[in-house]
Amino acid sequence: QVQLQESGPRLVKPSETLSLTCTVSGGSIRSYFWNWIRQPAGKALEWIGRVYTGGNTNYNPSLKSRVTMSVDTSKSQFSLELSSVTAADTAVYYCASGYYYEDWGQGTLVTVSS
Amino acid sequence: EIVLTQSPATLSLSPGERATLSCRASQSVSSYLAWYQQKPGQAPRLLIYDASNRATGIPARFSGSGSGTDFTLTISSLEPEDFAVYYCQQRSNWPRTFGQGTKVDIK
Numbered sequence: 001q002v003q004l005q006e007s008g009p010r011l012v013k014p015s016e017t018l019s020l021t022c023t024v025s026g027g028s029i030r031s032y033f034w035n036w037i038r039q040p041a042g043k044a045l046e047w048i049g050r051v052y053t054g055g056n057t058n059y060n061p062s063l064k065s066r067v068t069m070s071v072d073t074s075k076s077q078f079s080l081e082l083s084s085v086t087a088a089d090t091a092v093y094y095c096a097s098g099y100y101y102e103d104w105g106q107g108t109l110v111t112v113s114s
Numbered sequence: 115e116i117v118l119t120q121s122p123a124t125l126s127l128s129p130g131e132r133a134t135l136s137c138r139a140s141q142s143v144s145s146y147l148a149w150y151q152q153k154p155g156q157a158p159r160l161l162i163y164d165a166s167n168r169a170t171g172i173p174a175r176f177s178g179s180g181s182g183t184d185f186t187l188t189i190s191s192l193e194p195e196d197f198a199v200y201y202c203q204q205r206s207n208w209p210r211t212f213g214q215g216t217k218v219d220i221k
Contacts, residue, residue: 001170045150045158045201047210060209061115094157099205100148102169104157 002027004095004105012089012112018082022095022105025076029053033098034071034078038091039107046091051078085112116140118202118213126221133189135216137202142182146206149178149187152215153198161200162187192218 162178
């Protein structure tokens with residue numbers, strides 16, 4: 001079991017890029033899958049995508065044109081960038097580990113507003 | 115995209131009662147289905163994976179069953195801490211998808 005912690009700006013302006021980082025501790029980031037999931041207030045969970053420590057990625061087609069994920073093994077971190085954000089991207093963003101999501105960060109609320 | 119439909123939307127029960135939650139997939143997901151519990155202000159917690167396997171540390175009162183398109187999460191006797199929202203999720207196809215959730219509240 002690892003600990004995950006999201007970090008990044010909590011307020012992003014419309015049309016700009018949302019950038020979040022998840023720091024992995026208590027275990028190795030190597031040879032595993034790392035996911036981003038979001039949840040608008042009062043709504044269901046939405047899988048954004050995942051990145052493998054080798055660099056391979058899988059993205060949700062609904063967001064694929066705007067999403068980039070990467071891993072920095074030297075810092076035990078993986079990252080999410082979501083470009084051209086709108087109010088519809090306002091949500092709690094979670095990072096999570098594995099094929100199924102065994103370990104989760106606490107989540108960070110990102111608000112898109114001018 | 116595989117759509118997961120959970121029923122009922124809300125389940126009102128008393129402590130000690132049995133809870134039965136349903137998740138139906140729009141196409142077969144084999145046994146690649148998980149269940150999560152989410153309490154207000156918290157991240158989800160993995161309960162069941164591959165349809166019927168309890169995750170580490172999950173009490174035996176939680177059980178999962180099903181395959182193909184129809185799945186069930188059963189809580190044999192509700193404890194006060196079990197009142198929460200429950201989500202199913204599939205990892206059979208891309209994109210990974212979640213159901214809309216079932217809220218188990220106190221009657």
